Amino acid sequence: MIEFASAALLVIGAFFYFAGTVGLLRFPDIYTRLHALAKADNLGLGCVLAGLALRAETLATALKLLLIWPLALAASAAVAYAIAHRAETLGIAPWRGEEEP
Amino acid sequence: MIAAILFRGLVFALLWWVLAEGRADAWGLGVAAAMAATLASLWLLPPGRWRIGTLPLLRFLLFFLWNSLRGGLQVALMALRRWPGLRPAIQEISLALPPGAPRLLLLNALTLMPGTLGVRLSDDGKLQVHALDASLPVAAEVRTLEAHIARLFGVARGGMP
Structure with missing residues (x-):
């Protein structure tokens, strides 16, 4: 049961990483790409870490794995803001969209 | 102490x-x-500046987890859809939270909430938010997050603690 839950979480995590990378490649400008990277990858990381924590041999190891998540979240949120802020300071206008067929 | x-x-x-x-x-x-x-x-970080209760912290964590799940799902579906359906825009929102930790938390949490990305926060509390899809209720999302953070820090919005 734990084995299955862990495998499911790892697969879901891989899915979010995949979607985040596809967003990074497909989205049109720096701001929209930041959305994809920050949100999807963090969810992917959370799922992967939860999946690994279920497999950990001791409670302390599991907690150590889970501790990575808030640290990575804080770093990636701050970096996303820093990049967006810099882009706006440089005068990079956000993509306005074009009519989709 | x-x-x-x-x-x-x-x-x-x-x-x-x-x-x-x-x-x-x-x-x-x-x-x-x-x-x-x-x-x-x-x-x-000297103690006593902000008081954070256990119950408000749990409520905020639940709110945060649920919304980062929503945000991740939303952007993942947009990335994988044939037509992503992006309608990005930058909106300006005046924050009612006091400066310092509450505003910083809002700015950082906003990046992981559905469809929003903080772009510029000025000292007077004006926040430029980049929205993935401006037809969604972006301002309402920010207000909800703001209310949760105000409750977490035990501050009334619009005034200093």
Whole structure:
């Protein structure tokens, strides 16, 4: 049961990483790409870490794995803001969209 | 003050136990590290500025987890759809939270909430938000997050604590 839950979480995590990378490649400008990277990858990381924590041999190891998540979240949120802020300071206008067929 | 020192020391000791993966063979070093970390935290973040209750913290964590799940799902579906359906725009929102930790938390949490990205926060509390899809209720999302953070820090919006 734990084995299955862990495998499911790892697969879901891989899915979010995949979607985040596809967003990074497909989205049109720096701001929209930041959305994809920050949100999807963090969810992917959370799922992967939860999946690994279920497999950990001791409670302390599991907690150590889970501790990575808030640290990575804080770093990636701050970096996303820093990049967006810099882009706006440089005068990079956000993509306005074009009519989709 | 004594309570804050004890609490922080305990948290750092627990953190050492987690980092050492439960091994106890270097506990002397662990005690020294926990004490040094407590001193540093008292210097960098003196106690008493903000009071955070356990219940509001749990509520905020649940809200945050649920919304980061929504945000991740939304952007993942947009990335994988044939037509992503992006309608980006930058909106300006005036924050009612006091400066300092509450505004910083809002700015950082916003990046992980559905469809929003903080672009510029000026000192007077005006926040430029980049929205993935401006036809969604972006301002309402920000207001909800703001209300949760105000409750977390126990501050009334619109005034100093």
